[in-house]
Amino acid sequence: MSSPARLRMNRTALVPVALLALCTVPLAFAAGWTPVLLLIPIAVALWVLRVGVDVSEEGVTARSTFGQRHVPWHDVAGIRVAPRGDLRLVTTSATEIRLPVVRARDLPRLAEVSGGRIAVPAPPAQ
Template sequence: MSTTARLRMNRTALVPVAFLALCAVPLATASAWTLVVFLLPLAVALWVLRSGVDVGDDGLTVHSLVGSRTVRWPELAGIRVADRGALWLVTTGGTEVRVPVIRARDLPRLAELSGGRIEVPAPPSAGQ
């Protein structure tokens, strides 16, 4: 039996998206062609609902607005922490996959969900 943990953005992020859609009403209703302004809040809402990571027995599946990519456990060489705590999966093929939603502070949770396949280094001791 396969177990999968889904890590997604908090749904409260849709509140500012709804506010954006409400603020877009005067501009979008000005004429027929300005209705395309509603595409921006729609795209942001779809991004909030879709982007995330699935951690399963077979590997990590990264979902973005337009697609998804699975990195199987044997293909995972490591995780790179970029500026501002953004995470990138580094594959054995040398490619990198941006991990949405999860930040460096979430690495212990990701390590736990991976079943020991991802290790989190211990923080340096105070004497070093």
């Protein structure tokens, strides 16, 4: 892996944000204080563009709207699938870090971009 793999939200999620901005414009000029409403679509667009997971040779970085948390590979104990299907990175100190945007269905892709450092569990025997 030469450059970090970036797992982000699909950019088509910006289409509803654009519609929200379009619907907000008439309201934004209704009174003196309402231009503040234009900050809502900007904040949602920032969230769509920023939130995600970066996987590199150094480790895994979970990015939120305003922050990030980097975990080096030697601190990664594994991945836990939460009840609603979202993934949590389990560290060797037994803390869990939510991996935004990535779900259980994305586990094979996450295992692929990790270079084999994260294994895909076998399906349960029936």
